[in-house]
Amino acid sequence: MTIQLTERMRAWIEAMGCHLCVATPRGVPFVTLGRYASVTGDDEVAFALAQDEYAVISPALSANPWVAFGVSKQGGIRASFQFKGIGRAVTEGPLFTDIATVARDVQGIETYAVLYVKVSEIYCTKPGAEAGQRLDMLPPDEVCEWEKQRWKDIPHKKS
Amino acid sequence: MVKFTDEMKEGLRVPGKGGSLVYLCTSSLDGKPNIAAMRFVATHMEDKILIADMFLLKTKMNIKENPEVTVAICHPLDEGRWWAFRGKAVDIEYGFPRDFDWYGANATDILNEWGDWNKSEPPDEVPPDIVFPKAAQRGVVVIHVEEAYSIEPGHAGEKIL
Numbered sequence: 001m002t003i004q005l006t007e008r009m010r011a012w013i014e015a016m017g018c019h020l021c022v023a024t025p026r027g028v029p030f031v032t033l034g035r036y037a038s039v040t041g042d043d044e045v046a047f048a049l050a051q052d053e054y055a056v057i058s059p060a061l062s063a064n065p066w067v068a069f070g071v072s073k074q075g076g077i078r079a080s081f082q083f084k085g086i087g088r089a090v091t092e093g094p095l096f097t098d099i100a101t102v103a104r105d106v107q108g109i110e111t112y113a114v115l116y117v118k119v120s121e122i123y124c125t126k127p128g129a130e131a132g133q134r135l136d137m138l139p140p141d142e143v144c145e146w147e148k149q150r151w152k153d154i155p156h157k158k159s
Numbered sequence: 160m161v162k163f164t165d166e167m168k169e170g171l172r173v174p175g176k177g178g179s180l181v182y183l184c185t186s187s188l189d190g191k192p193n194i195a196a197m198r199f200v201a202t203h204m205e206d207k208i209l210i211a212d213m214f215l216l217k218t219k220m221n222i223k224e225n226p227e228v229t230v231a232i233c234h235p236l237d238e239g240r241w242w243a244f245r246g247k248a249v250d251i252e253y254g255f256p257r258d259f260d261w262y263g264a265n266a267t268d269i270l271n272e273w274g275d276w277n278k279s280e281p282p283d284e285v286p287p288d289i290v291f292p293k294a295a296q297r298g299v300v301v302i303h304v305e306e307a308y309s310i311e312p313g314h315a316g317e318k319i320l
Binding site: 019021022023024025026027028029030031032033035050052053055056064066067068069070072073074076077078080082084109123125126127128129131132150151 | 180182184185186187188189190191192193194195196198213214216217221225227228229231233234235236243245285286288289290291292293308310312313314315316317
């Protein structure tokens with residue numbers, strides 16, 4: 001199924017950053033913050049990670065590329081989604097520089113690695129009957145409509 | 160053995176009482192991670208984090224096959240709560256033997272005090288477009304914390320417990 005992050009999802013991800021969760025191949029989870037996030041495609045998000053932040057997840061990520069993430073701060077309640085996908089870390093080249101430059105200018109982050117996550121699964125995490133509802137199985141237009149029926153708040157991106 | 164600080168005990172409570180929204184991170188046994196925000200949170204003894212099993216699905220499945228979890232503060236982070244706690248979890252559900260023990264935490268004690276959490280600490284601070292219409296608690300997730308590390312920028316990964 002085609003995945004397109006909605007305008008509201010994009011806004012929350014970019015405004016708040018995300019908590020990134022990876023796991024070892026035997027299932028030990030680790031969490032780090034992706035303070036600067038940029039939606040780089042319909043189904044792709046890039047996170048600028050400082051060296052210490054990357055070091056928390058690097059051993060697990062190098063052995064198991066799955067990444068789950070949720071929006072940080074108020075987004076944990078207002079943006080009730082979980083995103084999952086395959087991550088790859090980039091430490092040089094234009095894919096690194098493009099994100100690292102903006103992350104430094106906007107948030108002062110000295111980026112060591114840029115983590116690109118290709119989102120393949122989106123879940124609703126709103127508590128109640130819809131908790132766990134898988135949204136990426138719906139066509140993108142229906143996901144947009146589903147979301148608009150529930151929430152319309154869109155945060156401003158950090159500048 | 161870890162021992163929570165007073166600040167951690169303050170922070171690991173429901174948001175309406177000055178606590179925090181937390182992310183409970185689990186994984187399937189073959190390494191597929193899962194992250195879900197939790198509002199009903201408390202500490203028990205000096206090294207246990209409790210979270211209500213209210214609408215858990217994948218989290219619950221993961222814990223049943225793999226007890227390894229991480230709990231990280233989601234909000235508010237800016238109050239110095241840059242904490243991630245690693246440990247082993249069990250979901251003590253109604254129907255467990257009442258004398259079930261998880262690293263010193265007793266099922267009867269847990270369910271008696273936190274088994275009807277929505278009644279004792281209702282989610283009054285949760286916005287109406289987010290809050291659930293009816294609570295449906297099935298148990299309490301008990302996390303035996305074995306270590307904690309920082310997620311603070313510049314100090315991420317540093318051991319704090």
